[in-house]
Amino acid sequence: MGKDKSSLEDLIEKAGGCAVVDGGFATQLERHGAVINDPLWSALCLFKDPHLIKQVHLEYLEAGADILVTSSYQATLPGFLSRGLSIEEGESLLEKSVKLAVEARDSFWNSLERTPGHCYNRALVAASIGSYGAYLADGSEYSGCYGLDVNLDKLKDFHRRRLQVLVEAGPDLLAFETIPNKIEAQACVELLEEENIEVPSWICFSSVDGENAPSGESFKECLDIINKSNKVHAVGINCAPPHFIETLIHKFKELTKKAIIVYPNSGEVWDGRAKRWLPSKYFGDDKFEVFATRWRNSGARLVGGCCRTTPSTILAITKVLKESS
Ligand SMILES: C[S+](C)CC[C@H](N)C(=O)O
Numbered sequence: 435m436g437k438d439k440s441s442l443e444d445l446i447e448k449a450g451g452c453a454v455v456d457g458g459f460a461t462q463l464e465r466h467g468a469v470i471n472d473p474l475w476s477a478l479c480l481f482k483d484p485h486l487i488k489q490v491h492l493e494y495l496e497a498g499a500d501i502l503v504t505s506s507y508q509a510t511l512p513g514f515l516s517r518g519l520s521i522e523e524g525e526s527l528l529e530k531s532v533k534l535a536v537e538a539r540d541s542f543w544n545s546l547e548r549t550p551g552h553c554y555n556r557a558l559v560a561a562s563i564g565s566y567g568a569y570l571a572d573g574s575e576y577s578g579c580y581g582l583d584v585n586l587d588k589l590k591d592f593h594r595r596r597l598q599v600l601v602e603a604g605p606d607l608l609a610f611e612t613i614p615n616k617i618e619a620q621a622c623v624e625l626l627e628e629e630n631i632e633v634p635s636w637i638c639f640s641s642v643d644g645e646n647a648p649s650g651e652s653f654k655e656c657l658d659i660i661n662k663s664n665k666v667h668a669v670g671i672n673c674a675p676p677h678f679i680e681t682l683i684h685k686f687k688e689l690t691k692k693a694i695i696v697y698p699n700s701g702e703v704w705d706g707r708a709k710r711w712l713p714s715k716y717f718g719d720d721k722f723e724v725f726a727t728r729w730r731n732s733g734a735r736l737v738g739g740c741c742r743t744t745p746s747t748i749l750a751i752t753k754v755l756k757e758s759s
């Protein structure tokens with residue numbers, strides 16, 4: 435990390451030591467009626483319902499999110515090409531995912547000029563970079579089983595052009611999400627170095643056993659790779675059940691000096707074949723309120739929600755974290 439404070443560190447400080455990430459983006463799109471049972475998942479809305487994308491971003495801002503994660507989780511060039519779009523069209527949709535979030539952030543921030551004494555921070559926009567497993571659309575972001583033909587170079591090739599296009603679109607941050615194994619963490623780190631990316635990034639893993647990456651590889655192995663890079667500013671967990679999080683924060687604190695970020699899902703489990711959430715353990719907003727304080731006190735510097743959480747979850751987190759900061 436350079437000597438100057440990064441935009442992310444600055445935001446964490448302004449937020450009183452723990453900033454709030456938004457909640458389930460696709461979940462909120464679905465609550466507005468979007469149908470995303472599709473290999474492109476929420477990225478479908480980039481060409482079908484872009485107005486809904488902006489509306490969902492605005493709802494998370496109103497709920498107090500300090501960081502908006504863009505709609506690009508499952509937006510990939512091969513994914514768009516397989517739907518008959520051209521490379522230029524695919525690239526312009528990736529760019530649009532950043533622009534929609536920036537527009538929502540700017541219009542929300544400008545509207546606050548008429549609200550003196552408000553408690554909002556100017557939000558940052560994090561460009562979502564879903565894992566290779568997200569693109570495969572077979573639930574493998576929760577297993578890390580990519581098959582024997584998938585090596586480091588293939589993963590770097592998969593991520594490279596999308597990363598370049600997203601960076602050119604001008605986000606404040608980059609959010610690698612639901613990384614399920616060591617090889618993909620390594621691909622992300624090597625790409626950030628090779629492309630000389632100056633935008634601060636976080637890398638988040640999923641976890642299905644509360645102890646390791648989904649592949650079964652230890653977080654020590656994964657974080658040893660990430661710790662070597664100054665390009666990654668925060669590491670953590672997203673889209674894993676909330677009851678795993680506190681233990682994982684303690685584990686990560688021993689494994690890294692980087693800021694720790696956690697934004698778990700509701701505790702429901704994704705069935706990649708049936709493409710639906712299975713009711714497993716479910717944690718509502720009241721539980722998130724309690725958990726969020728514990729996660730902050732355990733050392734997390736960024737806290738939010740992932741799938742099946744909503745703006746009301748983020749409002750509950752915001753209230754409890756901002757009241758006590
Ligand atoms: C974060 S998961 C629920 C996103 C959808 C998944 N990649 C699929 O397409 O099945």
Ligand SMILES: N[C@@H](CCS)C(=O)O
Pocket residue numbers: 457458459460461476503507562611612673740741
């Ligand atoms: N940022 C993504 C996360 C999926 S795990 C979304 O909410 O759409």
Ligand SMILES: [Zn+2]
Pocket residue numbers: 672673699740741
């Ligand atoms: Zn999720």
